[in-house]
Amino acid sequence: MRKIPYIDLIGKISLAAQKREFDYLRPMLNGKTALITGASRGIGKGIAEVFAKNGCNIAFTFASSVEKARAFEAELSSAYGVKVKGYQSNAADFKASEELANAVIAEFGKVDILINNAGITRDTLLMRMTEEQWDEVMNTNLKSAFNLTKAFLRHFLGNKAGSIINMTSIVGLTGNAGQANYAASKAGMIGLTKSVAKELGSRNVRCNAVAPGFIETEMTEALNEDVKKSWIDTIPLKRGGTTEDVANACLFLASDMSTYVTGQTLNVCGGMVMQ
Numbered sequence: 001m002r003k004i005p006y007i008d009l010i011g012k013i014s015l016a017a018q019k020r021e022f023d024y025l026r027p028m029l030n031g032k033t034a035l036i037t038g039a040s041r042g043i044g045k046g047i048a049e050v051f052a053k054n055g056c057n058i059a060f061t062f063a064s065s066v067e068k069a070r071a072f073e074a075e076l077s078s079a080y081g082v083k084v085k086g087y088q089s090n091a092a093d094f095k096a097s098e099e100l101a102n103a104v105i106a107e108f109g110k111v112d113i114l115i116n117n118a119g120i121t122r123d124t125l126l127m128r129m130t131e132e133q134w135d136e137v138m139n140t141n142l143k144s145a146f147n148l149t150k151a152f153l154r155h156f157l158g159n160k161a162g163s164i165i166n167m168t169s170i171v172g173l174t175g176n177a178g179q180a181n182y183a184a185s186k187a188g189m190i191g192l193t194k195s196v197a198k199e200l201g202s203r204n205v206r207c208n209a210v211a212p213g214f215i216e217t218e219m220t221e222a223l224n225e226d227v228k229k230s231w232i233d234t235i236p237l238k239r240g241g242t243t244e245d246v247a248n249a250c251l252f253l254a255s256d257m258s259t260y261v262t263g264q265t266l267n268v269c270g271g272m273v274m275q
């Protein structure tokens, strides 16, 4: 067992207490592998950082940010000594998702955690929303989760283990003017999560959703200051969330700390929505 100075200092306490202390300090995802879609920036990147810090090998995808992804790959593996590989893969494409899953399983041997995080917005009032804007958002945000879950299904069932985390949004619970496409895709994600949890629970495959509120990323940078302020005013904790806030919720749901939790939606929104 790795020696931890803090445990040496408290050497007089019982062995059981020492072991509890060690378990607390031990990385929570040691030796596990996660595939995270859309991790070249924003929330996905934050999840990859927190997971790597916790001993997890990381496969991640991106749509077009090749340079950013390559730099992140190198940075993460040298900082935490875990295996990291980025794949340019369109999560909205069924066949590409199948090919991705095969490539990741071949490279890493085993995948324990799937995070369906890739997402986009094409905000406008319904009156002006085009069919393309509707389809693009539904395909990237919702169909992508179907694609990847299908692609990893046999692998998880064969292993009799797996944790799937779907990135939804509180607007999937509340609705939002100007985001009919986005809110519908995120509400769909919650229905998908519950159905997958019911279908796969008997094989020890869990599926949960995380619903961030207002998180400060490039997606929310696009909003003007007045809109941002009006969001923040409605948040009991009076601040936007960080990518680390969301990543820590995912860490709980990915780890063995949550082995009896499935089919749930965990809101990470500073109290903006309470259920």
Ligand SMILES: NC(=O)c1ccc[n+]([C@@H]2O[C@H](COP(=O)([O-])OP(=O)(O)OC[C@H]3O[C@@H](n4cnc5c(N)ncnc54)[C@H](OP(=O)(O)O)[C@@H]3O)[C@@H](O)[C@H]2O)c1
Pocket (backbone or CB within 6 Å): 037, 038, 039, 040, 041, 042, 043, 044, 061, 062, 063, 064, 065, 066, 089, 090, 091, 092, 117, 118, 119, 120, 140, 141, 167, 168, 169, 170, 211, 212, 213, 214, 215, 216, 217, 218, 219, 220
């Ligand atoms: N930010 C928030 O406040 C907030 C709140 C609630 C929910 N969410 C959800 O959290 C997730 C991440 O949001 P974010 O704010 O981190 O977004 P972001 O900063 O815009 O990053 C989006 C990520 O998804 C990737 N991506 C986009 N389309 C893709 C596709 N078709 N296939 C594969 N990857 C794709 C992007 O890759 P490239 O870099 O190559 O484009 C990027 O890595 C989304 O599902 C979003 O709906 C965000």
